[in-house]
Amino acid sequence: MNINRTSNPRIVIIGGGFAGVSLAKVLSKQDVQVVLLDKHNYHNFQPLLYQVSTGGLEPDSIAYPIRKILQDYSNFQFRLANVLEIEPDNNTILTDIGTLKYDYLVIASGSETNYFGNTSIENNSMSMKTIPQALNLRSLILENFEEALLTSNLQERNALMNFVIVGAGPTGVELAGALAEIKKGILPKDYPDLDTRLAQINLVQSGDRILKEMSEEASEKAGMFLEDLGVNVWKNTRVSNYDGKVVTTNTDVVFETATLIWAAGVKGATVKGLDADHLISRSSRIIVNEFNQLKSYPNLFAIGDVAQVETEATPYGYPMMAQPAIQQGKQLGHNLKRLLEGLPLEPFIYKDKGAMATVGRNKAVVDMPKFKFQGIFAWFVWMFVHLFFLIGFRNRMIVFVNWVYNYIRFDREARLIIRPYKKKLKSDE
Numbered sequence: 110m111n112i113n114r115t116s117n118p119r120i121v122i123i124g125g126g127f128a129g130v131s132l133a134k135v136l137s138k139q140d141v142q143v144v145l146l147d148k149h150n151y152h153n154f155q156p157l158l159y160q161v162s163t164g165g166l167e168p169d170s171i172a173y174p175i176r177k178i179l180q181d182y183s184n185f186q187f188r189l190a191n192v193l194e195i196e197p198d199n200n201t202i203l204t205d206i207g208t209l210k211y212d213y214l215v216i217a218s219g220s221e222t223n224y225f226g227n228t229s230i231e232n233n234s235m236s237m238k239t240i241p242q243a244l245n246l247r248s249l250i251l252e253n254f255e256e257a258l259l260t261s262n263l264q265e266r267n268a269l270m271n272f273v274i275v276g277a278g279p280t281g282v283e284l285a286g287a288l289a290e291i292k293k294g295i296l297p298k299d300y301p302d303l304d305t306r307l308a309q310i311n312l313v314q315s316g317d318r319i320l321k322e323m324s325e326e327a328s329e330k331a332g333m334f335l336e337d338l339g340v341n342v343w344k345n346t347r348v349s350n351y352d353g354k355v356v357t358t359n360t361d362v363v364f365e366t367a368t369l370i371w372a373a374g375v376k377g378a379t380v381k382g383l384d385a386d387h388l389i390s391r392s393s394r395i396i397v398n399e400f401n402q403l404k405s406y407p408n409l410f411a412i413g414d415v416a417q418v419e420t421e422a423t424p425y426g427y428p429m430m431a432q433p434a435i436q437q438g439k440q441l442g443h444n445l446k447r448l449l450e451g452l453p454l455e456p457f458i459y460k461d462k463g464a465m466a467t468v469g470r471n472k473a474v475v476d477m478p479k480f481k482f483q484g485i486f487a488w489f490v491w492m493f494v495h496l497f498f499l500i501g502f503r504n505r506m507i508v509f510v511n512w513v514y515n516y517i518r519f520d521r522e523a524r525l526i527i528r529p530y531k532k533k534l535k536s537d538e
């Protein structure tokens with residue numbers, strides 16, 4: 110890997126997401142050698158992926174080069190590497206560019222889509238965890254309309270314009286709202302020859318309420334916003350299968366659709382080599398104590414989505430969200446310093462700053478620890494918070510300008526098929 114040892118202890122971080130980057134920032138001021146590895150050379154701001162999928166933002170505006178984040182830290186090395194395996198007994202990791210020894214290892218590899226073992230859904234649905242996936246979805250949505258315009262088969266046209274989103278958490282709700290706005294504001298202008306009223310946006314949820322992690326008020330109001338936008342919300346409906354053409358559910362509801370978007374679950378993106386029986390939870394997260402430390406490996410830590418901080422108060426860990434990841438990264442930076450100074454570690458205590466989701470123009474819901482509000486003010490708060498947490502002044506400016514432009518013009522000009530996406534049905538293979 111072309112990384113020389115220094116006299117300082119070596120800390121290797123797997124993953125330059127919210128957790129890895131916030132840890133890196135704290136370690137920049139310590140006497141340690143830090144090696145950050147990521148399979149992408151950029152930090153991905155996942156909360157805005159849905160805007161890339163729906164042509165509201167360019168992909169570059171929500172990505173930021175990891176090397177640029179680290180360029181002022183003299184004790185840092187970055188390598189573009191996919192970590193394949195950990196050998197915790199040898200203090201070694203194996204990657205696609207070679208092996209590396211560590212003194213301390215921090216796993217911050219995030220999460221991946223959970224299909225709960227349904228390979229048919231996995232093979233035929235669209236997911237939205239990465240920028241390439243968001244671009245695939247953007248292409249598919251636009252290609253569907255182009256195809257719908259050409260086909261004379263009404264059933265096929267309906268299926269091409271029928272969108273099914275599974276999972277009514279923030280991602281599902283935000284995506285449904287954005288698609289509904291495209292249907293209303295853009296399709297009639299772009300496709301005057303197409304009966305765009307045929308476009309249907311279906312949001313399917315196995316439980317009895319949307320945004321179930323948020324307050325009752327937020328969930329009720331978001332439901333009203335979706336209804337206003339013409340989204341069909343199907344509660345208490347569990348999707349059981351999708352063969353690329355037909356979605357079946359546990360009820361009589363069936364959808365014929367060319368596009369199923371799976372936003373119904375995530376699991377930890379663990380790395381091979383850890384004892385699955387003792388160190389990995391049922392949701393594929395790495396079980397750690399209140400110091401983010403792995404059982405029986407005092408020099409191994411996990412933070413962010415991949416970590417399940419198991420305590421009496423949090424038997425299933427913290428929610429897989431940006432704030433717990435950022436806060437764990439900061440706390441671990443502080444603790445690694447203490448560890449090197451021979452001081453006892455301090456437990457991670459999560460400061461819940463609330464949750465929010467936007468449904469569309471002037472429509473958002475915000476739950477803060479002390480206040481809950483919805484509507485246009487919530488929408489401005491949502492925008493401000495997302496701009497604040499985006500990395501890089503240029504990205505903030507580009508996103509801000511895009512949002513102002515889209516707001517004034519009722520438009521989404523990044524509706525481009527740059528990289529055509531050909532959906533491959535399992536039966537085609």
Ligand SMILES: Cc1cc2nc3c(=O)[nH]c(=O)nc-3n(C[C@H](O)[C@H](O)[C@H](O)COP(=O)(O)OP(=O)(O)OC[C@H]3O[C@@H](n4cnc5c(N)ncnc54)[C@H](O)[C@@H]3O)c2cc1C
Pocket residue numbers: 123124125126127128129146147148149151152153154155156157158159190191192193217218219220237238279280378380412413414415429430431432434465
């Ligand atoms: C569509 C979407 C919308 C979201 N919206 C919100 C929201 O509104 N609010 C909110 O709080 N949270 C939201 N989240 C969740 C939030 O993005 C995550 O909780 C957060 O990114 C977790 O940070 P992390 O650092 O643990 O992981 P990540 O940010 O996922 O970073 C993990 C990093 O590890 C790298 N990596 C993984 N495996 C390897 C490997 N084997 N080798 C090398 N590198 C590897 C990845 O490339 C990635 O850069 C959303 C997530 C998605 C997908």
